[in-house]
Amino acid sequence: MSGRIIRFGVIGCGLMGREFASAAARWCHLTGVDFEPRITAVCDANPEAARWFVDRLPTVEHAYTDYKELLADDNVDAVYCAVPHHLHEGLYVDIIRAGKHLLGEKPFGIDRKANVAIQDAIRANPGVLVRSSSEFPFFPGAQQIVRWVNEERFGRIIEVNAGFWHSSDLDPNKPINWKRRLASNGEYGCMGDLGLHVLHLPLRFGWKPLNVRALLSKIVPERPDGKGGMAACETWDNASLACEAAAGSQRFPMHLSMKRIAPGHANTWFIRIEGTKFSAEFSTKNPKQVLYMPYEPGGEQAWRAVDVPCRSAYETITGGIFEFGFSDSILQMWAAFCDEIAGNEPAFRCATPDEAEGSHRLFTAALESQRTGGTAAVEWEE
Numbered sequence: 001m002s003g004r005i006i007r008f009g010v011i012g013c014g015l016m017g018r019e020f021a022s023a024a025a026r027w028c029h030l031t032g033v034d035f036e037p038r039i040t041a042v043c044d045a046n047p048e049a050a051r052w053f054v055d056r057l058p059t060v061e062h063a064y065t066d067y068k069e070l071l072a073d074d075n076v077d078a079v080y081c082a083v084p085h086h087l088h089e090g091l092y093v094d095i096i097r098a099g100k101h102l103l104g105e106k107p108f109g110i111d112r113k114a115n116v117a118i119q120d121a122i123r124a125n126p127g128v129l130v131r132s133s134s135e136f137p138f139f140p141g142a143q144q145i146v147r148w149v150n151e152e153r154f155g156r157i158i159e160v161n162a163g164f165w166h167s168s169d170l171d172p173n174k175p176i177n178w179k180r181r182l183a184s185n186g187e188y189g190c191m192g193d194l195g196l197h198v199l200h201l202p203l204r205f206g207w208k209p210l211n212v213r214a215l216l217s218k219i220v221p222e223r224p225d226g227k228g229g230m231a232a233c234e235t236w237d238n239a240s241l242a243c244e245a246a247a248g249s250q251r252f253p254m255h256l257s258m259k260r261i262a263p264g265h266a267n268t269w270f271i272r273i274e275g276t277k278f279s280a281e282f283s284t285k286n287p288k289q290v291l292y293m294p295y296e297p298g299g300e301q302a303w304r305a306v307d308v309p310c311r312s313a314y315e316t317i318t319g320g321i322f323e324f325g326f327s328d329s330i331l332q333m334w335a336a337f338c339d340e341i342a343g344n345e346p347a348f349r350c351a352t353p354d355e356a357e358g359s360h361r362l363f364t365a366a367l368e369s370q371r372t373g374g375t376a377a378v379e380w381e382e
């Protein structure tokens with residue numbers, strides 16, 4: 001490839017850091033792009049995690065244990081940062097102030113205060129491109145739903161249901177990790193962990209939750225601590241948020257759910273939109289399939305199921321009949337971020353800091369609703 005090389009540093013060489021390494025390593029999968037990420041530096045507080053990169057990626061020139069050293073590295077144009085939530089504020093603010101473009105992991109701060117500090121740093125450094133990771137809207141089925149919304153097919157919106165459900169925490173023997181602890185994952189619990197995935201499309205469509213009635217639950221009280229004992233699980237496992245949403249002059253119910261414990265759901269992300277003229281649904285449970293139902297007054301109400309072609313925002317070498325998966329969505333998200341760094345209008349924009357901020361506004365209101373048992377307004381104006 002003879003196009004622009006974007007030199008990346010990865011801070012946080014865990015689960016998601018390795019996904020980016022894999023996406024960068026198979027960039028030839030994409031067709032028609034003239035930019036390419038190159039991972040030149042990595043950083044993890046645990047040198048063993050960074051070693052995985054050094055051993056596999058010949059492009060890595062430096063491995064650091066202190067992220068400030070990576071930020072001082074002139075061979076780094078942009079940073080992917082995937083660290084636990086209590087570190088977002090300090091690291092994201094320093095990355096932005098260092099003038100490095102940032103693809104940060106959600107939720108963009110452990111709480112609303114941390115998110116405000118990150119937003120302030122973004123506003124003070126307008127030359128830095130900042131986006132949040134959120135890959136599921138890049139599935140071809142989700143992209144089909146995006147097209148239908150943009151074409152205003154739905155008529156009056158009756159109701160929206162969106163969610164992101166996991167199930168591995170159903171196993172009480174699963175050892176505790178940082179996502180179950182208040183100090184590292186924050187009071188939002190599963191909302192901070194899973195919520196922006198659920199909100200990315202509704203907020204992109206301009207559907208604002210005006211208020212929320214939240215039902216948050218803690219299901220497994222303690223887990224093995226990995227040292228022979230048990231440790232308390234401090235964070236919310238599941239969240240069901242019943243919102244009144246606004247889209248222009250329309251008002252409609254929007255049900256958003258984020259679940260660590262949804263029996264049988266490994267990584268199910270879905271959105272279902274019901275409208276007076278058209279309804280549609282996509283779920284990663286059936287990643288090839290989109291359900292839809294056009295409706296004319298007095299006509300038949302018959303849902304249709306179609307296998308969508310393997311075609312997402314960025315063209316690839318994969319034939320249209322083949323299946324799209326999680327790692328493909330990560331590759332697409334990276335193409336969109338690099339496309340913007342290269343100065344282009346992306347085929348589909350990664351989640352923006354304003355969308356991440358919108359999710360914080362909702363989660364903060366949801367915590368208030370849970371405390372009072374009532375309906376909490378979502379504050380959209382400062």
Ligand SMILES: NC(=O)c1ccc[n+]([C@@H]2O[C@H](COP(=O)([O-])OP(=O)(O)OC[C@H]3O[C@@H](n4cnc5c(N)ncnc54)[C@H](O)[C@@H]3O)[C@@H](O)[C@H]2O)c1
Binds near residue numbers: 044045065081087107
């Ligand atoms: N987009 C997605 O689908 C998705 C999936 C899982 C997690 N995430 C997000 O990714 C982020 C990280 O989650 P993960 O599952 O990869 O976690 P992880 O625990 O697998 O990895 C985090 C890494 O950060 C390192 N780290 C901790 N403190 C550090 C510091 N001060 N400097 C440098 N490195 C440090 C840890 O040693 C670890 O290797 C979180 O924000 C999480 O919400 C996103």
